[in-house]
Amino acid sequence: MSVARIAVVGGDGIGTEVTAQARKVIDAVLPGVDYNDYDLGARLYHRTGEVLPQAVQDELAGHDAILLGAIGDPSVPPGVLERGLLLKLRFDFDQYVNLRPSKLWPGTTSPLAGVKPGEIDMVVVREGTEGLYVGAGGVLHKNTPAEIATEESLNTRHGVERVIRDAFARAQRRDRRHVTLVHKTNVLTHAGNLWSRAFAAVASEHPEVTTEYQHIDAASMFMVSNPQRFDVVVTDNLFGDILTDIAAAVTGGIGMAASGSVNPERIYPSTFEPVHGSAPDIAGKGIADPAAAILSAALLLEHLGKLDEARRVTEAVAVEVASRTPGAPLRTAEVGDRVAAAV
Amino acid sequence: MSVARIAVVGGDGIGTEVTAQARKVIDAVLPGVDYNDYDLGARLYHRTGEVLPQAVQDELAGHDAILLGAIGDPSVPPGVLERGLLLKLRFDFDQYVNLRPSKLWPGTTSPLAGVKPGEIDMVVVREGTEGLYVGAGGVLHKNTPAEIATEESLNTRHGVERVIRDAFARAQRRDRRHVTLVHKTNVLTHAGNLWSRAFAAVASEHPEVTTEYQHIDAASMFMVSNPQRFDVVVTDNLFGDILTDIAAAVTGGIGMAASGSVNPERIYPSTFEPVHGSAPDIAGKGIADPAAAILSAALLLEHLGKLDEARRVTEAVAVEVASRTPGAPLRTAEVGDRVAAAV
Ligand SMILES: CC(C)[C@H](C(=O)O)[C@@H](O)C(=O)O
Ligand SMILES: CC(C)[C@H](C(=O)O)[C@@H](O)C(=O)O
Numbered sequence: 001m002s003v004a005r006i007a008v009v010g011g012d013g014i015g016t017e018v019t020a021q022a023r024k025v026i027d028a029v030l031p032g033v034d035y036n037d038y039d040l041g042a043r044l045y046h047r048t049g050e051v052l053p054q055a056v057q058d059e060l061a062g063h064d065a066i067l068l069g070a071i072g073d074p075s076v077p078p079g080v081l082e083r084g085l086l087l088k089l090r091f092d093f094d095q096y097v098n099l100r101p102s103k104l105w106p107g108t109t110s111p112l113a114g115v116k117p118g119e120i121d122m123v124v125v126r127e128g129t130e131g132l133y134v135g136a137g138g139v140l141h142k143n144t145p146a147e148i149a150t151e152e153s154l155n156t157r158h159g160v161e162r163v164i165r166d167a168f169a170r171a172q173r174r175d176r177r178h179v180t181l182v183h184k185t186n187v188l189t190h191a192g193n194l195w196s197r198a199f200a201a202v203a204s205e206h207p208e209v210t211t212e213y214q215h216i217d218a219a220s221m222f223m224v225s226n227p228q229r230f231d232v233v234v235t236d237n238l239f240g241d242i243l244t245d246i247a248a249a250v251t252g253g254i255g256m257a258a259s260g261s262v263n264p265e266r267i268y269p270s271t272f273e274p275v276h277g278s279a280p281d282i283a284g285k286g287i288a289d290p291a292a293a294i295l296s297a298a299l300l301l302e303h304l305g306k307l308d309e310a311r312r313v314t315e316a317v318a319v320e321v322a323s324r325t326p327g328a329p330l331r332t333a334e335v336g337d338r339v340a341a342a343v
Numbered sequence: 344m345s346v347a348r349i350a351v352v353g354g355d356g357i358g359t360e361v362t363a364q365a366r367k368v369i370d371a372v373l374p375g376v377d378y379n380d381y382d383l384g385a386r387l388y389h390r391t392g393e394v395l396p397q398a399v400q401d402e403l404a405g406h407d408a409i410l411l412g413a414i415g416d417p418s419v420p421p422g423v424l425e426r427g428l429l430l431k432l433r434f435d436f437d438q439y440v441n442l443r444p445s446k447l448w449p450g451t452t453s454p455l456a457g458v459k460p461g462e463i464d465m466v467v468v469r470e471g472t473e474g475l476y477v478g479a480g481g482v483l484h485k486n487t488p489a490e491i492a493t494e495e496s497l498n499t500r501h502g503v504e505r506v507i508r509d510a511f512a513r514a515q516r517r518d519r520r521h522v523t524l525v526h527k528t529n530v531l532t533h534a535g536n537l538w539s540r541a542f543a544a545v546a547s548e549h550p551e552v553t554t555e556y557q558h559i560d561a562a563s564m565f566m567v568s569n570p571q572r573f574d575v576v577v578t579d580n581l582f583g584d585i586l587t588d589i590a591a592a593v594t595g596g597i598g599m600a601a602s603g604s605v606n607p608e609r610i611y612p613s614t615f616e617p618v619h620g621s622a623p624d625i626a627g628k629g630i631a632d633p634a635a636a637i638l639s640a641a642l643l644l645e646h647l648g649k650l651d652e653a654r655r656v657t658e659a660v661a662v663e664v665a666s667r668t669p670g671a672p673l674r675t676a677e678v679g680d681r682v683a684a685a686v
Contacts, residue, residue, distance in 0.1 A: 078539075079532040087530070111567055113456040132496070137533040147500035149537040153475070157490035184581070187430070189422040190480040194492040217588040224454055224567060224592035238527070242585060245560040249567035 002034035004304055007063040007269070011041040013278025014332075015069025017286065018293035021336030022067055025294050025316075028340035029309045030301065036063070040085060041278075042073035051084030057092065060269060065300045068273035069293065073280060083135060090128045093268035095261035096159060097166045098128035098240060099299065100275065102247035105256055107322030112224070112250055120251055122230040123174075125167040126240025128261055130159040131191075133237040155191045155236070161198045166264060167234035168206045178231035179203070180212045182219040182239055195236070220246055227251075248275055256321070258295035262303060272300040286332050291317055294339055309343075316342035345377035347647055350406040350612065354384040356621025357675075358412025360629065361636035364679030365410055368637050368659075371683035372652045373644065379406070383428060384621075385416035394427030400435065403612060408643045411616035412636065416623060426478060433471045436611035438604035439502060440509045441471035441583060442642065443618065445570075445590035448599055450665030455567070455593055463594055465573040466517075468510040469583025471604055473502040474534075476580040498534045498579070504541045509607060510577035511549045521574035522546070523555045525562040525582055538579070563589055570594075591618055599664070601638035605646060615643040629675050634660055637682055652686075659685035 008023060010016030026033055038056055045051055060066060066089070071081050089095065104110050104120040136152035164181075171179045181199045185192030196213070203211045214222065216239045222229060223246040235243060248257040257275035274292030282288055294317050302310035316339045324330070351366060353359030369376055381399055388394055403409060409432070414424050432438065447453050447463040479495040507524075514522045524542045528535030539556070546554045557565065559582045565572060566589040578586060591600040600618035617635030625631055637660050645653035659682045667673070 078528040078535065079530070082529040083532065111455050113454060133530055135532075137496075137531070139533050139537065141500075143540075145500055147537060149498045149533040151496040151498075151531045151534045153480075153494040153496075155492045155494075157488055184584075186421040186425040187476055187581075187584075188480070188494045189426065189478075190482050190492040191494045192421065194482065194490060197486075217584050220563065220585050221588040221592040221597070224589060225596060238530075241527075241530075241560050242563050245564040246567060246589065249564040253568060254564070 003030060003032040004064045005034045005036070005062070006300070007060050007066045008035050008037050009040050009066060009071075010037070010069040011071040011278065012043070012073050013070055013280045013283035014288035015041070015071065015278055017069075017283070017288050017332050018274060018290040019067055019069040021290035021332060021339075022293040022297040024336045025313055025340045025343060026297050026301070029313055029343040030306060041071045041081065042076050045076055045081065051081060052088055060089070061093070063269045064304060065269050066271040067297060067300060068271050070274065070276065070278035072278045087133060087135075089271055090261045093270070094129060094263050095268070095270055096127060096129045096163055097260075097262040097264055098126035098237070099260040099262055100124045100126060100240070100244040100247070101258065102244070102251045103256070104251045105318055105321055107324060108252035108256060110250055110252055112227070115227070115250070120227045122227070122233060122247065123170060124233045124235065124240055124244045124247060125163060125170065126235060126244060127159065127163045127237050130155055131237035153188070153191055153236075155194050157194060157198060160195055161202065164198055164202045164234055167232050168202050168209055171209045171232040172206065174231060176231040177209045178212070179209055180214055180219070180230060180233045182214050182216055182233055182235040182243060184216050184239075185213075186215060191236070199234070216242070219243060223247055223250060244275065254292065255289045256291050256295065258292050258299055260296065260299040260303060270300075270303055272296040272303070287330060288332050289330055290332050290335050291321055294336070312343045313339070346373060346375040347407045348377045348379070348405070349643070350403050350409045351378050351380050352383050352409060352414075353380070353412040354414040354621065355386070355416050356413055356623045356626035357631035358384070358414065358621055360412075360626070360631050360675050361617060361633040362410055362412040364633035364675060364682075365636040365640040367679045368656055368683045368686060369640050369644070372656055372686040373649060384414045384424065385419050388419055388424065394424060395431055403432070404436070406612045407647055408612050409614040410640060410643060411614050413617065413619065413621035415621045430476060430478075432614055433604045436613070437472060437606050438611070438613055439470060439472045439506055440603075440605040440607055441469035441580070442603040442605055443467045443469060443583070443587040443590070444601065445587070445594045446599070447594045448661055448664055450667055451595040451599060453593055453595055455570070458570070458593070463570045465570070465576060465590065466513060467576045467578065467583055467587045467590060468506060468513065469578060469587060470502065470506045470580050473498055474580035496531070496534055496579075498537050500537060500541060503538055504545065507542055507545045507577055510575050511545055511552055514552045514575040515549065517574060519574040520552045521555070522552055523557055523562070523573060523576045525557050525559055525576055525578040525586060527559050527582075528556075529558060534579070542577070559585070562586060566590055566593060587618065597635065598632045599634050599638060601635050601642055603639065603642040603646060613643075613646055615639040615646070630673055631675050632673055633675050633678050634664055637679070655686045656682070
């Protein structure tokens with residue numbers, strides 16, 4: 001019997017190169033994993049017009065987790081692969097916890113003056129199945145002066161409360177035990193009020209966790225002026241998308257930004273992927289940094305309950321990154337080899 | 344006859360302190376302005392329950408411009424003053440160009456390592472009358488497990504095109520002549536498509552202006568990793584709210600962040616205000632920095648066609664700020680005096 005069944009969706013551009021390294025590292029730390037590769041992304045779309053065939057989705061559903069590289073290519077119209085694949089997996093597989101840790105690692109440099117490795121250490125718990133991402137919208141009188149286009153944000157008590165619960169549970173396991181709710185309650189008063197009430201209710205069950213509220217504009221500013229203040233951040237789908245990219249930027253860019261789209265109950269498989277894109281400009285050259293993909297594999301292992309393995313992978317990546325000579329050329333496969341050897 | 348009629352809404356906290364300095368500077372550079380003071384904000388709300396009485400709004404409509412300090416106090420529930428006053432003015436007075444310049448001034452320090460004064464110089468043209476700010480939303484089954492709250496973003500060709508036209512007109516008058524459209528076309532496909540088509544149409548009429556598109560998450564990251572790349576940015580109401588706070592953060596905080604909510608046709612008065620809030624913690628102490636309020640007055644003068652006066656105020660603020668001793672205590676009135684003396 002295999003220890004776990006992982007579907008690998010390398011995807012486009014550098015995606016396949018970095019997942020190959022992540023897989024190498026998983027094999028080193030946890031032998032006996034079963035992999036199935038799925039060829040999805042821009043190539044499949046151009047060849048067949050399909051994005052996620054139903055049969056493939058059914059097969060994916062039979063796995064313990066999905067390891068994803070990167071999806072997207074400028075040749076595909078905006079939204080086709082995002083809505084048809086990435087978001088479809090998040091929604092159909094009820095991946096409501098979109099997990100994005102941000103840490104300033106030793107060996108990496110923040111663009112912020114005077115901020116030192118170790119000082120930034122947060123995790124953004126972004127809602128993954130609601131908000132403006134649901135695709136509720138439309139267009140009327142297209143291509144006339146009377147045209148109107150709408151986008152609707154849907155927020156349920158069910159969806160909001162469960163992700164807030166997850167955030168508090170994570171805070172409980174961390175040193176600082178602090179949760180910041182980020183929203184825009186002064187403008188988005190309906191959704192904001194629902195988020196605030198759900199947050200207050202869950203907070204009252206966690207007297208050991210300190211809490212704070214920030215508007216998204218203020219939080220975006222604090223991400224730059226004082227990112228040290230954040231521990232766990234919980235927020236909606238769109239705000240989380242934006243905040244985590246700022247968090248990645250202040251921790252030295254998306255080179256180390258890992259993410260998981262998680263179904264905590266494990267009824268459906270969760271997806272783990274680096275935050276970076278397919279980077280077509282450097283694809284095929286063997287120079288993409290696989291660190292974020294390998295850290296995503298660590299999140300995957302953690303999700304499967306392999307806590308010790310996850311920790312070893314994370315530490316090995318940290319050591320590898322800290323040992324790099326600034327400015328020296330990087331080879332994708334060599335990074336993978338070094339981390340695999342170290343775990 | 345007066346040269347201009349300006350309504351002054353000092354508002355809450357430090358608001359009245361900083362508008363007093365802005366007014367002092369306007370008087371120095373353009374004698375003969377008529378002012379009317381309006382007491383709006385948290386105090387009026389607590390005293391009378393009113394936020395913007397219709398009679399006051401009618402009077403405001405008779406002015407050439409509104410100089411606003413800051414509105415807001417923790418004692419008022421979120422949304423009441425924002426929706427009832429700030430946003431009501433923007434919507435009712437058709438202030439569709441929300442103008443937010445960001446510059447790294449000599450004498451100020453960016454939190455970004457190695458970024459020098461002069462290197463960041465952008466203006467964000469934020470749409471002011473549409474998007475998620477329209478207040479279209481609601482709640483169903485409140486306080487039950489079945490609760491759902493919605494927020495709807497409305498985007499019209501009319502509203503989108505006119506703000507894009509304004510952005511291109513501004514770019515045309517700047518050295519770099521570059522416009523970046525920021526949206527999230529890969530997820531908000533309906534609104535994103537409308538914005539993209541309107542942008543392409545207006546761009547085709549401006550062959551001398553170079554253009555670029557960025558998703559909001561990528562743009563937020565670039566604001567940190569490479570803010571120098573931005574010249575004019577045009578975006579929707581909510582994205583503009585977030586982006587301008589990041590822009591303020593990387594140019595040293597909101598101390599210098601001015602804004603105008605502009606009705607370019609001057610059918611209605613435009614509002615000019617610092618981006619900072621009412622800062623109740625330092626209110627009444629005479630230590631608030633009035634630079635952003637005075638720079639907002641410069642935007643006001645520019646809007647009224649007083650280009651030379653506007654330039655002199657802006658330069659005087661720049662000189663005053665550059666002459667400050669880092670760490671030395673600041674007196675609100677003295678800053679105003681120095682700038683007024685210099686214009
Ligand atoms: C590609 C896109 C749909 C996606 C998102 O907006 O969620 C990406 O930006 C991310 O953060 O995972
Ligand atoms: C106070 C609030 C309604 C306002 C906004 O969101 O527009 C403020 O943040 C701003 O940027 O002017």
